[in-house]
Amino acid sequence: MPSPKLVSLDYAVEMVEPGSSITISGITFVRNPTLFTAALIKKGIKDLCFIDREPGFALDMLAAAGSLRCIRAAMASFELYGLAPNVRRLAEEGAVEYIEDACGAVIAGLRAGAQGVPFMPARGLIGSQLLELHEKKWGTWRRIRDPFTGEELVAVKAINPDYAIIHVHLSDEYGNAVIEGPRFEDELKIRAAKRVIITAERIVDWEVLRGFKHTLSATSIHVDAVVHAPRGAWPTAMPGHYEADYNAIKDYIESSREGRAREWAIKNILQKAQ
Amino acid sequence: MSSPRPTDNMIKCMADLIDNGDVVYHGLTSPLPVLAMVFARRILKRDFTWASVIEHIEPIVEKVKLKPSTGDPYVEPEPLGILTTIDAFDIAAKGKLTTMFFGAAQVDEEGNINLTVIGDYDKPRVKLPGGAATAYLFPLVPKIILWARHEPRVLVRHVDFITGPGRLRIEKGFKHLLCTNKALIEFTSKGPVLRRLLPGASIDDVLKSASMRIIVPDKVDVLEPVSEEEMKVIEEHDPQGIRYLQKMG
Numbered sequence: 001m002p003s004p005k006l007v008s009l010d011y012a013v014e015m016v017e018p019g020s021s022i023t024i025s026g027i028t029f030v031r032n033p034t035l036f037t038a039a040l041i042k043k044g045i046k047d048l049c050f051i052d053r054e055p056g057f058a059l060d061m062l063a064a065a066g067s068l069r070c071i072r073a074a075m076a077s078f079e080l081y082g083l084a085p086n087v088r089r090l091a092e093e094g095a096v097e098y099i100e101d102a103c104g105a106v107i108a109g110l111r112a113g114a115q116g117v118p119f120m121p122a123r124g125l126i127g128s129q130l131l132e133l134h135e136k137k138w139g140t141w142r143r144i145r146d147p148f149t150g151e152e153l154v155a156v157k158a159i160n161p162d163y164a165i166i167h168v169h170l171s172d173e174y175g176n177a178v179i180e181g182p183r184f185e186d187e188l189k190i191r192a193a194k195r196v197i198i199t200a201e202r203i204v205d206w207e208v209l210r211g212f213k214h215t216l217s218a219t220s221i222h223v224d225a226v227v228h229a230p231r232g233a234w235p236t237a238m239p240g241h242y243e244a245d246y247n248a249i250k251d252y253i254e255s256s257r258e259g260r261a262r263e264w265a266i267k268n269i270l271q272k273a274q
Numbered sequence: 275m276s277s278p279r280p281t282d283n284m285i286k287c288m289a290d291l292i293d294n295g296d297v298v299y300h301g302l303t304s305p306l307p308v309l310a311m312v313f314a315r316r317i318l319k320r321d322f323t324w325a326s327v328i329e330h331i332e333p334i335v336e337k338v339k340l341k342p343s344t345g346d347p348y349v350e351p352e353p354l355g356i357l358t359t360i361d362a363f364d365i366a367a368k369g370k371l372t373t374m375f376f377g378a379a380q381v382d383e384e385g386n387i388n389l390t391v392i393g394d395y396d397k398p399r400v401k402l403p404g405g406a407a408t409a410y411l412f413p414l415v416p417k418i419i420l421w422a423r424h425e426p427r428v429l430v431r432h433v434d435f436i437t438g439p440g441r442l443r444i445e446k447g448f449k450h451l452l453c454t455n456k457a458l459i460e461f462t463s464k465g466p467v468l469r470r471l472l473p474g475a476s477i478d479d480v481l482k483s484a485s486m487r488i489i490v491p492d493k494v495d496v497l498e499p500v501s502e503e504e505m506k507v508i509e510e511h512d513p514q515g516i517r518y519l520q521k522m523g
Contacts (some may be wrong), residue, residue: 027327028342029304051357052300053404054327054345075389075404079303080342080519083403091401098401100390103365104410111360123367128409128441133395182329183358239347246342262326 002220006173012197012225013039019069020162021049023193025186026236028079029244031179033167035232036199038270039063041262045061051161053106053185057236057249062094063260070097072140074106078253085256099138100130109159111191119155119185124249126152151196164193167233169216169240170208171200175223178214181239190218194226201241233271278500280455280523281306282508283472284421286500287453288375289313289320291419294424297320297361298373301406304344305376307420309435312338312511317504326350331357341514363403363407366414374415376408377520378422380433381456383486385440385450385461387420397437405437412438417449423522424454426473429484455522456480457488458497463488473499 013036016022026032037058046068050059051072059076062068063086076087090096112120121144123130131154134141144155166186171177172217177198181185189198198218203226209216231238235248248268255264288310292298298314299409300307304327314320320433324332327345330353337351365371377385379402389408393399412418422428438459438487443450451469457480458470467489468480473496500508508517 028345030347031346058294073404074404075302077302077403077406079344080516085400089400092398094397102405102409103359103373103407104367106490107360107363122410124410124412124414126413127436127442128405129436130405130409182356184329185360223283237346243348244343244346246343250343254473264338 002174004177005223006228007205008042008225009036009039009227009229010038011259013043013224013226014234015054015195015197016040016045017048021051022163022165023051023165023189024055025159025184025189026233027054027184029104029141029236029249030182031167031238032058032060032114032231032236033165033199034061034231034232034234034236034269035229035273036165036197036227036231038059038265041067042266043270050131050160053103054217056084060086061261061265063087064256068096070099071083072099073266075159078166081249081253085253086261099140102128102130105141105156106159107185107188108156110192112156112189113159114188117158119157121155122156123151125154127269133259135145154261159192161189161193162195164196165199166190166196166218167229168198169200170202171198171226172204172206172209173219173226174206174207176206176216177218177223179217183217187217188249190222195224197225197227198223198224199227201230201232201238203228234269278505280472280474281517281520282500282505283497284453284455285309286471286504286509286520287470287497288313288421289318290374291417291451292320292322293382294321296373296417296490297309297365297371298322298324299371299376300326300344302327302343302345304375305340305512305520308338308340308344308349309508309511309517311456311472313504313508316507317387325362327359329358331355333434338511339377340516344515355380359405363410363448368410369414369416371415371507373417374411376438378420380428380430381422381452382433383418383465385466385514387438387440388435390435392434396414400440408438413442413505415448418443420452422452422454424456424480424483426483426485427456431485456483459488467491468494470494470498472478473497
């Protein structure tokens with residue numbers, strides 16, 4: 001039997017050390033672990049390095065709260081509302097190190113991280129000026145030759161974030177967890193990260209999972225802590241449970257213009273949940 | 275029903291570039307590509323595979339409805355199942371993802387696009403959202419359909435930063451196309467060539483509204499404007515007019 005890992009939100013938030021690297025679930029306005037992120041910024045965490053493929057809302061919460069030292073992402077967007085407002089401000093002020101990545105490269109890096117190998121070769125990427133920056137400035141990609149055919153490829157260094165915070169539809173108290181609908185790279189993140197915190201809409205008895213009724217995205221072997229977090233992705237969408245709340249997102253953007261995004265998140269996400 | 279605007283004609287122009295047998299993918303912030311895919315399927319009856327950043331393969335096209343995010347699963351409901359992005363990009367690495375759409379803050383004469391910064395990378399005058407899959411997919415996808423506003427500061431001679439390399443695509447013999455609110459332009463080894471005018475645009479207007487030098491061949495056709503029937507379909511999928519937020523006219 002695995003040991004139970006169900007903990008309170010406050011306890012799980014204390015697990016995250018300042019200065020560490022972090023990745024989260026979802027994309028722009030879908031399945032972000034917003035409740036956890038709100039608790040993290042309330043605690044006043046600093047100096048995090050954030051890595052993800054196409055983040056949006058929860059990344060911007062961290063940016064608004066001054067919690068970030070660096071951001072590595074292929075795109076940081078609020079889509080039709082423009083660039084993630086606080087990310088844009090930090091990047092243009094030079095207040096954060098911004099590493100622009102590419103989707104296929106982030107996936108390759110996470111794949112290497114998940115497999116426990118030092119790098120993963122990837123196709124594409126050649127010809128972009130991002131390649132020069134990654135080779136010379138950040139040391140994250142390098143041109144290599146296929147030892148068998150001589151084809152030029154790009155080696156992406158393994159990505160092993162210190163923490164992955166993944167919001168799921170359901171989990172048992174051991175971390176056997178189910179994501180319904182789009183999964184993005186979340187299963188790779190779970191396997192690449194050094195520590196995994198699951199936040200779940202529903203906590204179920206593990207007998208509920210028996211018999212292939214669900215596909216497990218994480219197992220107890222991968223997970224360090226489980227938090228019960230109903231509506232824990234709001235105002236981003238939780239496919240099958242609730243849609244993105246664009247009025248709330250617009251309200252957040254408005255608060256950002258007035259420099260009150262952190263307060264907005266704590267009041268509307270964290271305090272409403274308690 | 276409202277009358278078609280340049281945005282609507284642009285959607286039709288983009289839709290017509292989707293061929294039977296294509297495997298088509300759209301990304302984030304892509305209301306025009308979503309509507310072009312709807313137009314191609316419903317009006318032009320093109321038989322292609324529908325995939326996207328949403329990870330929903332083959333949603334019910336009649337039920338597609340635009341929202342402020344094109345990564346929102348509720349935009350493309352009731353799919354056959356999930357095709358993860360990981361899977362889609364592995365398919366691309368093998369050349370089997372045939373058609374992709376990209377927006378751009380700048381496009382230049384070689385078909386390079388910039389989605390990274392205006393100005394210097396370390397001291398950006400304007401930070402852009404980032405290229406997402408651009409750098410990865412440019413060397414891999416046989417047909418790319420760019421969309422951008424037809425303005426001198428967008429259609430430039432040289433981009434400030436090459437997020438996606440166009441020249442490499444042309445050398446590979448890949449199709450590299452650009453739909454603007456005035457024209458359809460194809461990038462060739464000789465440079466950008468005007469292929470089609472959108473309704474209401476003149477050759478003179480197309481050339482004067484761009485900093486890039488566009489080649490005008492002997493024969494340039496003109497897109498038939500979006501009809502009443504076609505407009506009805508576009509509006510059915512975007513009753514709120516979210517497509518106009520892209521400011522293409």
